Amino acid sequence: MKLQHLTVIFAIIFLPIILITSYFIQRQVDTISLQLSYDSSLLDATYDAMTAFEINTANEDLSTVSDSLRSIIDASTNIFLTTLSTNLGYSNASKSFIEPYIPAILYTLYDGYYIYSPSSSPVVCTDMYGQTVSTDSYGVSYSGEVNGVGIYSFNQDSIEYLEGSTEAISGDQVDFNNLPEELQPEYGQLLYENKDGTYSTELHSNGSDSDTLYKQSYFLKSYVAYTAEYDGNSNGRTVNVTINYTLDNFISITGNIGDVYYTKSGYLISNDLIEYISVNGTNINWNTYSEEEIVNLINSDDNTVIVSIDNGDGTFTNISNQDSTDMSSAVRDDARDAIEYYAKAYMFSGWVYENLSELRESDIINSGISLIIDDTIENIDYGATELVSSLIYDFEGDNDFIFSQTQDPEDQESDFSVHKRNVIKNSINYNLAVAMVTYSQMSILREYDVPVFSDTEWDTILNNVSIVTFMQGFNCGLKYYNNYAIATSVNNEITVTLNEIYYVPIKHEADAIQEDGTTLQVYTDITDSYYLETAHRIDCNELEDEQYYLSFKSKEIKYDNMYDSELSRYTYDHKALLDYDCIVNSNYNITDASRKYYKRKWNFR
Amino acid sequence: MSDSLITIVAIFLAAILMFVFPLMSIAERSDDIAELTAQTAVSEFVDTTRSAGKITINDYSTMVSALEATGNTFDIEIEVKVLDENVGKKSAWTNGTVIGENIYYSVYTSQIMNYLADTSGSDAGTYLMKEGDIISVSAKNSNQTLAQTIRGIFYSIAGNGNYQIAAQASGLVSATGSN
Numbered sequence: 001m002k003l004q005h006l007t008v009i010f011a012i013i014f015l016p017i018i019l020i021t022s023y024f025i026q027r028q029v030d031t032i033s034l035q036l037s038y039d040s041s042l043l044d045a046t047y048d049a050m051t052a053f054e055i056n057t058a059n060e061d062l063s064t065v066s067d068s069l070r071s072i073i074d075a076s077t078n079i080f081l082t083t084l085s086t087n088l089g090y091s092n093a094s095k096s097f098i099e100p101y102i103p104a105i106l107y108t109l110y111d112g113y114y115i116y117s118p119s120s121s122p123v124v125c126t127d128m129y130g131q132t133v134s135t136d137s138y139g140v141s142y143s144g145e146v147n148g149v150g151i152y153s154f155n156q157d158s159i160e161y162l163e164g165s166t167e168a169i170s171g172d173q174v175d176f177n178n179l180p181e182e183l184q185p186e187y188g189q190l191l192y193e194n195k196d197g198t199y200s201t202e203l204h205s206n207g208s209d210s211d212t213l214y215k216q217s218y219f220l221k222s223y224v225a226y227t228a229e230y231d232g233n234s235n236g237r238t239v240n241v242t243i244n245y246t247l248d249n250f251i252s253i254t255g256n257i258g259d260v261y262y263t264k265s266g267y268l269i270s271n272d273l274i275e276y277i278s279v280n281g282t283n284i285n286w287n288t289y290s291e292e293e294i295v296n297l298i299n300s301d302d303n304t305v306i307v308s309i310d311n312g313d314g315t316f317t318n319i320s321n322q323d324s325t326d327m328s329s330a331v332r333d334d335a336r337d338a339i340e341y342y343a344k345a346y347m348f349s350g351w352v353y354e355n356l357s358e359l360r361e362s363d364i365i366n367s368g369i370s371l372i373i374d375d376t377i378e379n380i381d382y383g384a385t386e387l388v389s390s391l392i393y394d395f396e397g398d399n400d401f402i403f404s405q406t407q408d409p410e411d412q413e414s415d416f417s418v419h420k421r422n423v424i425k426n427s428i429n430y431n432l433a434v435a436m437v438t439y440s441q442m443s444i445l446r447e448y449d450v451p452v453f454s455d456t457e458w459d460t461i462l463n464n465v466s467i468v469t470f471m472q473g474f475n476c477g478l479k480y481y482n483n484y485a486i487a488t489s490v491n492n493e494i495t496v497t498l499n500e501i502y503y504v505p506i507k508h509e510a511d512a513i514q515e516d517g518t519t520l521q522v523y524t525d526i527t528d529s530y531y532l533e534t535a536h537r538i539d540c541n542e543l544e545d546e547q548y549y550l551s552f553k554s555k556e557i558k559y560d561n562m563y564d565s566e567l568s569r570y571t572y573d574h575k576a577l578l579d580y581d582c583i584v585n586s587n588y589n590i591t592d593a594s595r596k597y598y599k600r601k602w603n604f605r
Numbered sequence: 606m607s608d609s610l611i612t613i614v615a616i617f618l619a620a621i622l623m624f625v626f627p628l629m630s631i632a633e634r635s636d637d638i639a640e641l642t643a644q645t646a647v648s649e650f651v652d653t654t655r656s657a658g659k660i661t662i663n664d665y666s667t668m669v670s671a672l673e674a675t676g677n678t679f680d681i682e683i684e685v686k687v688l689d690e691n692v693g694k695k696s697a698w699t700n701g702t703v704i705g706e707n708i709y710y711s712v713y714t715s716q717i718m719n720y721l722a723d724t725s726g727s728d729a730g731t732y733l734m735k736e737g738d739i740i741s742v743s744a745k746n747s748n749q750t751l752a753q754t755i756r757g758i759f760y761s762i763a764g765n766g767n768y769q770i771a772a773q774a775s776g777l778v779s780a781t782g783s784n
Binding site: 003007011018022025033036040457459460 | 634780781
C-alpha cells in the first residue's frame with residue numbers, strides 16, 4: 001500500500017474521531033460556563049433579595065411584627081424572582097416562568113423560619129367577577145353521579161346579573177329535590193373544578209377524567225419556630241415543656257413542670273457569669289424579686305442596683321444604675337439597659353437551672369416528626385422516607401443535660417448550643433424535604449434533590465438572619481442545573497451580632513473640683529459635637545483602657561436609620577473612622593481567652 | 606534526485622499538517638478546558654468565601670486541588686480590600702456635607718496565608734472578613750503547557766507574565782465571618 005493510501009485511511013479514521021471528541025468537549029465547556037453564569041445569577045438574585053429585606057426591615061418600625069414581616073418577605077421573594085429572571089435574560093415580567101424552577105426559598109430569622117415553596121391546591125369554581133360558586137348558585141346544573149360523587153356543570157352565560165351589581169339574579173339552578181338523596185348534603189357547598197371541566201363538591205381521585213384538578217401555586221408557608229417538645233424528669237418533678245430557641249441565647253419555655261404550668265422567656269447565661277447583684281447594698285437571689293420589681297428598682301433614682309460580672313480572669317466589672325463617681329467601673333445612665341439585661345437574665349437563668357437542669361437531650365419528643373413522615377411521605381414513591389430520616393438527627397442515646405450548670409450556654413461548643421443547633425437543623429431539614437417532595441410531585445420529569453448543607457453553611461445559616469434559595473431543573477447543556485445560594489444579613493432590625501456594633505470611646509478629659517469639694521470627672525461629650533474620634537470594633541485592644549463608650553449598630557449607618565424617631569434626629573452625628581489596628585491587623589482576633597468575657601461587658605441589649 | 610527531495614519535503618509537510626497542527630490545536634483546546642476548570646474553581650472559592658465571610662484553609666485547599674487537577678502549576682494571588690468604614694452619619698438638619706466616605710486597606714496573599722497557616726486556637730486556618738470587604742482572587746499558570754511549548758518551537762514570546770491559563774474572580778463580601 002502506498003503512503004498516500006495510508007494517509008487517506010488515517011484521515012478517514014481520525015478526522016471523525018477528532019470532530020466528535022471536539023464537539024463533545026465543546027458541549028462540556030458550554031455546560032460548565034452556563035452553569036457558572038446560572039450560579040452567579042442565582043447568587044446575585046439572592047443578595048438582592050437580602051438587600052430588599054434589610055432595607056424594608058430598617059425602615060419599618062413594625063418589622064418584627066409577624067404580619068408586617070410576612071409582607072416584607074413577600075416583597076423580598078418578588079425581588080428575588082424578578083432579579084433572577086432579568087439576570088437570566090428573561091424580561092422581569094417572567095416571574096411565573098421562573099417560579100417552576102424554584103423548589104423553595106428559605107428565610108431563617110431570629111426565632112423561626114419561613115419557607116416559600118409550591119403547593120398543590122384544588123381549583124375553586126368562580127364566576128366572571130371572581131365570586132365563589134356553590135351548588136345552590138345560579139349557573140350550576142346537576143349532571144349525574146360518578147362513584148358516589150356528584151358532578152355539576154357551570155354555565156356562566158346562563159347567569160343574569162343585577163344591573164350595575166355583581167349579584168346574580170337568574171340562571172340555571174340545581175333543584176334540591178331532584179338531587180339523589182345521598183347527594184342532598186352537598187347542596188350549598190363550594191364547587192371544585194375537575195380535570196374534565198366539570199365540578200364537584202368533594203375532592204376525589206379515582207384515576208378517572210373527573211378527578212379533582214390540582215393546581216400548583218407558590219406561597220409563603222406559615223412561620224415555623226425553632227421549637228422542640230420535651231417529656232422527662234428534672235429535679236424530682238415531671239417535665240412536659242416546649243422550648244422555643246433563637247439564634248442567640250434567648251429561649252422561651254412553655255409547659256408543665258410538676259403540676260404547675262409555666263410560660264417563661266429570657267436570656268440564658270452561664271451560672272457563674274454574675275458574681276452578685278446587689279440592691280441598696282444587699283445581695284439578692286434569682287428569686288428575691290419578680291422581673292417587674294427589679295426593672296422598677298433599676299429605673300428608679302432612689303435605689304442603687306449593682307451588677308458584678310465575672311470577667312473570667314479573676315477580675316470583676318461592676319455596673320451600677322446610678323451615676324456614681326466612686327466606683328472604678330461605673331457607667332452612666334445608659335448602662336441601665338445593661339443592668340436590666342443582666343438582672344433579667346440572672347433571674348431567668350436561675351429559674352432554668354433550678355427547674356430544668358436535669359432535662360436530658362434524649363427527653364425530646366421526636367415522634368412528632370416521624371409521625372408526619374409516616375403519614376404524608378411514606379406512600380410517595382420517591383424514596384422520601386429514607387431521605388428524610390437520613391437528614392434528621394436522632395437524639396436517642398444523647399444523655400447530656402441540656403441546661404448543664406457547669407457550662408456556658410453562650411459557648412458554641414456547650415451542650416446547650418450543640419443541642420439547639422441540632423433541633424433547628426432537624427426542623428429546617430424536615431420542612432425543606434417536605435417542600436422538595438411536594439415540588440417533585442409537580443414536576444415528574446425531573447428527579448428532585450435535597451441539597452445537604454456543609455457545616456460551614458450551617459454555621460452561616462444558624463448565626464445570622466439568612467436567605468437560602470434553591471434552583472433546579474433549568475436546562476444546562478448536557479445536564480439539568482441544580483444548586484442553591486446563601487445570603488446572610490447583618491444589617492437588619494431583627495438581630496444584631498457583636499461584630500456589627502461599633503464603639504467610640506468617651507475620653508476622660510479632666511477632673512473638676514466642684515464648689516462643695518467633691519470631684520467631678522469631665523468626659524468629652526461626643527453626642528453634641530462634631531467631634532472626630534476613632535471607632536472600634538469589639539475585641540480591639542484600644543477599647544480596654546477606656547471606660548465609657550458610645551455604641552451603635554452598623555445598620556444605623558448603612559441604612560441611615562434614625563436613632564430617635566420621636567425627635568426625628570440622629571443622636572450620633574460625626575465622623576469616626578474605624579481604627580486601623582482593629583480592622584486590619586487584629587483580624588478581630590481573640591488572642592487572650594479571658595477577653596472573651598470582655599466582649600459581654602459592653603454588650604448592651 | 607529531485608523526486609526524493611520533494612518526497613522528503615512532502616513527508617515533512619505531511620507530518621506537520623497531520624500531527625503537529627492537530628496536536629497543537631488539541632493542546633490549545635486542553636488549555637482552554639484547563640482555563641475553564643480554573644475559572645470554575647476560582648469563582649467557587651470567591652463565592653464560598655464571600656458568602657461565609659471567611660477564608661478557610663479547607664476552601665483554599667479545595668481550590669488548589671481543583672487547579673492542580675488540570676495538570677498545571679499555578680500562582681494564586683488573593684487580595685482582600687478591607688473596608689474601613691467611616692461610621693459617621695449624614696445629618697438631615699445641620700449641613701448637606703456628606704460625611705462617611707470609606708477607605709479600603711489591602712491585604713495580600715502572603716498576609717492571608719499567614720492566617721491560614723496558623724494552626725493554633727479557635728481561629729485555626731481562618732481569615733475573617735466583614736461585610737463590605739472586597740475579595741479578588743486570580744490564578745495564572747506558572748509552568749509551560751504543551752501548547753506553549755509547541756508554540757515556542759514556531760515562534761517564541763519573550764518576557765515575563767507569559768501565561769496561558771488565567772482565571773480571575775472577585776466579589777463583595779456579604780457576611781461578617783465569625784469562628
